[in-house]
Amino acid sequence: MKKNEISSIAKLPTRYGEFTIQSFKDADKEHLVITKEPLGETPIVRVHSECLTGDSLGSLKCDCGEQLDFSLKTIAKYGGLVIYHRQEGRNIGLFNKVNAYALQDKGFDTIEANHQLGFKADERTYDIVVKILKHFNIKKLKLLTNNPKKLESLKDFEIVERLPIKIEANSCNKEYLKVKKEQLGHML
Numbered sequence: 001m002k003k004n005e006i007s008s009i010a011k012l013p014t015r016y017g018e019f020t021i022q023s024f025k026d027a028d029k030e031h032l033v034i035t036k037e038p039l040g041e042t043p044i045v046r047v048h049s050e051c052l053t054g055d056s057l058g059s060l061k062c063d064c065g066e067q068l069d070f071s072l073k074t075i076a077k078y079g080g081l082v083i084y085h086r087q088e089g090r091n092i093g094l095f096n097k098v099n100a101y102a103l104q105d106k107g108f109d110t111i112e113a114n115h116q117l118g119f120k121a122d123e124r125t126y127d128i129v130v131k132i133l134k135h136f137n138i139k140k141l142k143l144l145t146n147n148p149k150k151l152e153s154l155k156d157f158e159i160v161e162r163l164p165i166k167i168e169a170n171s172c173n174k175e176y177l178k179v180k181k182e183q184l185g186h187m188l
């Protein structure tokens with residue numbers, strides 16, 4: 001990464017505790033790393049994919065906001081980092097995500113909706129995540145995830161432990177979670 005693709009480090013006091021933040025540019029997207037010392041030799045890492053509706057608006061259609069909340073609480077307590085991966089809607093973008101939501105309102109599941117819009121079930125890539133981990137000189141980690149694709153994308157690192165994120169289903173997201181488990185292989 002070029003030096004101008006990495007921001008300065010700033011303090012970020014939150015309701016979870018005090019973190020530091022740093023931004024990393026990748027093509028046309030700016031990703032955020034939220035860090036809490038100590039990182040140690042084997043830090044806890046959460047690669048959290050952006051979800052405006054879940055993370056900021058409290059949507060009950062997904063479990064994203066609750067996963068971010070769980071991750072920030074965990075990192076605040078034990079140290080580590082959250083990589084806020086700016087690939088909204090499994091990287092179909094906010095506009096298309098809203099269109100996918102509209103299709104879901106008509107009975108399509110999350111994967112069927114993406115296919116109707118001409119996308120794969122999951123369009124995310126993890127190249128920037130690899131660059132960020134290398135920037136922090138992380139060689140082994142404990143990964144906070146339920147997603148096997150994230151484990152696979154970080155195969156060049158030693159994942160000492162997968163830490164599950166347990167979120168209770170609600171009436172609005174139980175089918176969504178079922179699809180994630182049964183069709184995408186998430187370990188729920």
